[in-house]
Amino acid sequence: MSQVNLEPNNAKIGRRSFLKMAALSGVAGSGVMLNSANVTRKADDVELSNPYPKSKKVKTICTACSVGCGIIAEVEDGIWVRQEVAVDHPISLGGHCCKGADMIDMVRSAVRLKYPMVKENGRWKRITYSEALDKIAAQLKVYREENPEQVMFLGSAKMCNEQAYYIRKFAGMYGTNNIDHQARI
Incomplete structure (x- = not known):
């Protein structure tokens, strides 16, 4: 690591520390300049009302x-x-x-998924909810016949205790103990 000699008594500072201090001083300087340039203003009464x-x-x-x-x-x-x-x-x-x-x-959000989609020939194609559910059900059936342990069911922070209970029961009926909560992902 290269060292920069800042004082005559040979006190040295590392390159990483120097860059951190330089970045911090740049941010502080920019903030002072924006504040003094009257870039922002208080909203007037009409804007605040509606x-x-x-x-x-x-x-x-x-x-x-x-x-x-x-x-x-x-x-x-x-x-x-x-x-x-x-x-x-x-x-x-x-x-x-x-x-x-x-x-x-x-x-x-511009990247929010708003409807079911499937990738065909490298391009995303919109499908109906019925088509999406049919594809999911068919694939789950294949996985269950091959080895149900290759499937994992994930809960959600939106679920209440009763819904979590139903997911657990469904996973058990499906043949797997692989369940988890989305907060850990």
């Missing part, structure tokens, strides 16, 4: 897990434009976890 004048607020439930925290989704022309916490919700009491706070981004 930046989406044709929108409507819809009370809904966060689907990131099975807790069921409250979200107030603001929807304009069928598009979720922003969200707020549901202060009066009996479970979340006006709070969100990091996943719930990001729910709008998960819903509006």
Whole structure:
């Protein structure tokens, strides 16, 4: 590792430490410059009252897990434009976890899968739900006949205890003990 001599008393600093300090000073300098350049401003009263004048607020439930925290989704022309916490919700009491706070981004993501697809000849093709379920059932049948232990069933953070019980029972009926929860993946 190369060493940089910064002081006459031969105190040395490693290259990695030097680069970390240089990066940190660059970020701090950029922050000071942006703050002093008036790049951001406070929203005026009209913007704060309603930046989406044709929108409507819809009370809904966060689907990131099975807790069921409250979200107030603001929807304009069928598009979720922003969200707020549901202060009066009996479970979340006006709070969100990091996943719930990001729910709008998960819903509006450009890479979100919106319908069943299958890859044919190197290209993705949209199929119906019936076709997808038929393909899955046929493949599960093949695996069960060959060796059911090659299949694993995964639960979800969205599941309640009763649903987890059903998944466990289904896996046992299928012939495997391979079950797990998605939080470990």
